[in-house]
Amino acid sequence: MSPQHFLEMATFAFNLVGLVVCIIGxxxxxxxxxxxxxxxxxxxxxxxxxxxxxxxxxxxxAL
Structure with missing residues (x-):
């Protein structure tokens, strides 16, 4: 699995964790x-x- 596919699948998790960290900050x-x-x-x-x-x-x- 390429890093591009991994990031596409994990985009929601990154957004959710980033939002929580940003609100806490x-x-x-x-x-x-x-x-x-x-x-x-x-x-x-x-x-x-x-x-x-x-x-x-x-x-x-991506090609």
Whole structure:
């Protein structure tokens, strides 16, 4: 199985995990005085959720 097929199957899981991590990060940034760890967690959640699309952009079209 190629990485492309794996990412197509796992896109929903990446989006769900990324969304949860992003929400946790934004909640942490909203409720504490130290906002940067929350913002970093939210950004990493966004990158997790966007990783299948970013991989498709980097890898190029599948043949």
């Amino acid at each position: 934004l909640t942490l940034a909203h409720r504490t005085r130290h906002r940067w760890p929350g913002y970093l967690l939210a950004a990493s959640g966004f990158l997790i959720a966007a990783s299948p699309v970013l991989y498709q952009l980097i890898a190029g079209p």
